[in-house]
Amino acid sequence: MPMAEILDRLEAAYGSAVPRTRRPALDELVLTILSQNTSDRNSEHAYARMRERFPAWEDVRDAPEAELVEALRPGGLAVQKAPRIQAVLRDLERLDLEWLAGLPPDEAMRWLVALPGVGPKTASCVLLFSLDVPVMPVDTHIHRIALRVGLVPAGTSADAAHALLTAMTPPERMLEAHLLLIRHGRITCTARRPRCEECVLVDLCDYGRSLRT
Numbered sequence: 127m128p129m130a131e132i133l134d135r136l137e138a139a140y141g142s143a144v145p146r147t148r149r150p151a152l153d154e155l156v157l158t159i160l161s162q163n164t165s166d167r168n169s170e171h172a173y174a175r176m177r178e179r180f181p182a183w184e185d186v187r188d189a190p191e192a193e194l195v196e197a198l199r200p201g202g203l204a205v206q207k208a209p210r211i212q213a214v215l216r217d218l219e220r221l222d223l224e225w226l227a228g229l230p231p232d233e234a235m236r237w238l239v240a241l242p243g244v245g246p247k248t249a250s251c252v253l254l255f256s257l258d259v260p261v262m263p264v265d266t267h268i269h270r271i272a273l274r275v276g277l278v279p280a281g282t283s284a285d286a287a288h289a290l291l292t293a294m295t296p297p298e299r300m301l302e303a304h305l306l307l308i309r310h311g312r313i314t315c316t317a318r319r320p321r322c323e324e325c326v327l328v329d330l331c332d333y334g335r336s337l338r339t
């Protein structure tokens with residue numbers, strides 16, 4: 127099933143995707159780690175607090191862990207996230223990731239997921255949002271929709287879905303696709319009770335079609 131058709135329909139239903147704020151790649155990496163298991167609001171608050179107390183990345187890397195935990199507290203799970211962030215920063219030869227844009231996408235992805243605690247979702251957020259590398263970050267909404275529609279085989283994990291969805295999405299529409307699919311997951315293809323009767327993808331969707339038979 128062509129992804130382009132899906133995107134055209136979602137765009138007609140929800141309007142054009144609004145681009146998100148673009149940040150330097152290292153900022154995006156740390157913010158993505160902070161956003162795990164918390165709301166955007168909390169993670170952005172924790173991020174701002176951390177940058178206020180530790181303005182340079184060297185300061186974050188070398189801070190006493192307890193002080194970083196304290197700065198990150200509003201984001202939740204600060205006790206886990208502070209050492210994770212410091213482990214990533216200590217692993218970097220230089221505190222800048224912009225050079226990754228010059229690598230082929232596969233290589234950039236492999237390099238990022240080799241960092242401690244960085245998985246395909248975090249890596250693809252950094253690549254797509256900050257460096258315009260066309261790879262698809264798969265969050266819980268996109269994973270759910272991909273399985274229901276039948277874009278990926280039943281039982282495909284979110285990690286495995288990254289490569290499959292990247293391959294089937296037109297590179298120039300990757301960011302738009304990511305944003306539109308999340309919108310669709312929040313508004314229509316919700317986790318508990320998808321609104322299939324109002325869905326513009328119903329005739330393209332395995333789950334939606336199964337309700338009609």
Ligand code: SF4
Nearest residue numbers: 315320322325331334
């Ligand atoms: S038809 Fe239902 S399950 Fe399929 S994409 Fe639409 S809301 Fe989701």
